Amino acid sequence: MTQSREFDIIIWGASGFTGRLVALYLFNKYGANRGLKWAMGGRNLTKLEKVRNEVANKNVSLVIADSNDKVSLLNMVNRTKVICTTVGPYAKYGSNLVEACIESNIHYCDLAGEVQWMYKMINLHHESAKINGSKIVHACGFDSIPSDMGVYFIQRQAKAKRGIIAQKIKMRVAAISGGISGGTYASLSQVLEEAQKDKIVYKVLTNPYGLNPINEQFGEDKSDLKSVVFDKASQSWIGPFIMASINTKVVRRSNFLSSYSYGKSFRYDEGTIFGKGFFGRIKGMLSTIPIGLIMSAKHGSLLKKGLDLLFPIPGEGPTNNKMEKGFYNLRFYITLEDGANAFAKVTGDMDPGYGSSSKMLAESAVCLAKDKLPSTGGILTPSVAMGDSLLIRLKKNAGLTFSFKY
Ligand SMILES: NC(=O)c1ccc[n+]([C@@H]2O[C@H](COP(=O)([O-])OP(=O)(O)OC[C@H]3O[C@@H](n4cnc5c(N)ncnc54)[C@H](OP(=O)(O)O)[C@@H]3O)[C@@H](O)[C@H]2O)c1
Structure with missing residues (x-):
């Protein structure tokens, strides 16, 4: 400029x-x-x-x-x-x-x-x-700087230290604390309403490569995690991460825009860690209930109207204390091009959203x-x-x- x-x-x-x-x-x-x-x-x-x-x-x-x-x-x-x-x-x-x-x-x-x-x-x-x-x-x-810049950072490090790229990266949310504002809830409601009304929007949201041009929407990644499963990378039970549907598409668009600098067979996914053993699994299952309710609430339904009452209105959000005490800790389990494993971490010092x-x-x-x-x-x-x-x-x-x- x-x-x-x-x-x-x-x-x-x-x-x-x-x-x-x-x-x-x-x-x-x-x-x-x-x-x-x-x-x-x-x-x-x-x-x-x-x-x-x-x-x-x-x-x-x-x-x-x-x-x-x-x-x-x-x-x-x-x-x-x-x-x-x-x-x-x-x-x-x-x-x-x-x-x-x-x-x-x-x-x-x-x-x-x-x-x-x-x-x-x-x-x-x-x-x-x-x-x-x-x-x-x-x-x-x-959404989506820690994921997008985290992957960028990993690729730079892998190149600088090993001369190769990371072929597979699994981002796992290890710890997170924060709240939600009325503006964010309104934006989430807007996305869900549009997806319920418009098949094309639904297709974009559910396509792992939905932010790439039509002729570049290929790759090995599948849709984002929807259930609680045991994750070999983190040796824990993991479940859906609500921001994954945005972050994973942004990371894949970065790969496309950078002329596939992460490789055409690059794979990326995100999930939330809930812990090991029986309690990890139960915690994961309980945590997916609110996400499931929000995602399935039809615009104008009683469920949606009930949920609206639980969230702040535009202009409002978490307290200063909640933001100050907030944090996040993201782990990245990495498989390098030669098959070796690596590990990376991205952390933030306040609540993630605000x-x-x-x-x-x-x-x-x-x-x-x-x-x-x-x-x-x-x-x-x-x-x-x-x-x-x-x-x-x-x-x-x-x-x-x-x-x-x-
Ligand atoms: N990606 C992330 O990590 C992340 C994090 C936080 C927020 N967000 C997003 O950021 C957005 C804002 O969130 P928020 O909680 O700050 O929302 P908010 O408190 O409702 O603020 C919205 C702002 O938009 C203004 N506005 C509304 N209609 C307008 C119009 N017609 N012309 C000009 N200005 C108008 C409002 O002005 P008035 O004050 O005059 O009403 C207000 O300043 C949301 O989309 C949310 O999802 C994303």
Whole structure:
């Protein structure tokens, strides 16, 4: 990107639960204007002013744009080098913004985990973003940075230390603690509603290679784990991981976008560890019940209405205490190209969805605005768009650790 613009970054959605955390992080880390020119964006000036009083100061500018008003979106994107958006559900509010960013020739990052919408954006805009060099990067939060950057890191380590690639990687969630926001629950409901109504959406969600172009949807991976099984890699009972249907597709898209740098026979899957023996198995079975209920609740049904009452409404989310005390610990069981085993770990220091995701998203935005990156444009994944530069930022600033042993 060549333009000089008024701002490096606009955080759009700064009045929402996660956008507020992103703004708070940026202000604490980079001040109002210490080498980074950034602004808070939203649709409601009064709300934005209130949040700015709480998390920053008057030196941070405010920008108004509404997702339904294309002119306001274009006016906003023309003022900045990068848009960092937490306005979701993205399928509802995000499409015009992606188009505007490509039109204005700037970079973009978000926290989207809505695979059906990412698929739509890829089909509509990948080629034009590729031509003009705009990096449009979805999934810059817990889904899917730890998985996507974890696999990228492993491949770099395997190459550097052994001169070969990892052929098979099994990611296992060993420990996790956090909560959910109303915005995330609304986004999950949006995906499920669309999948129940539209067979094509259902097909995209259930296709392991659903984020690759039609003629590149091949490989040995099967659909994500749906039941509790004994896992030889971790020597434990494992069950479904709710983010796997997003993460695994993002990792496979990274392989495709990087000209199959992980190999055409690369295999990747994810699961949650529940423990050994009888109790591990029972724990796994009990843990799958809520996931099963959420997934099967039909839009408009009594079950769905009942579930809605149990979750926060948009704008609300976990307490500060819950976010501070949260964490995650992901293990990667690796089979290298020559058959040898290796092991890697990725950890995060706050709750995955908000404390950690807000830092990952903010650092992605700074990386897109400030770092020297490959000129590749398109609808990209975090690892393909930002690679080593993002890895350094995640370790240095965002509380993530990456380790590799063979
Ligand atoms: N991938 C991950 O790991 C991850 C983690 C966290 C969140 N997320 C995703 O991030 C998104 C936001 O979650 P959240 O909990 O922060 O949601 P939220 O609290 O409901 O915030 C949504 C924001 O969107 C704004 N907004 C709504 N409609 C708008 C419109 N028409 N034009 C402009 N702005 C509009 C809201 O503005 P007002 O304040 O004016 O209403 C608010 O600022 C969700 O899609 C969620 O799934 C993903």
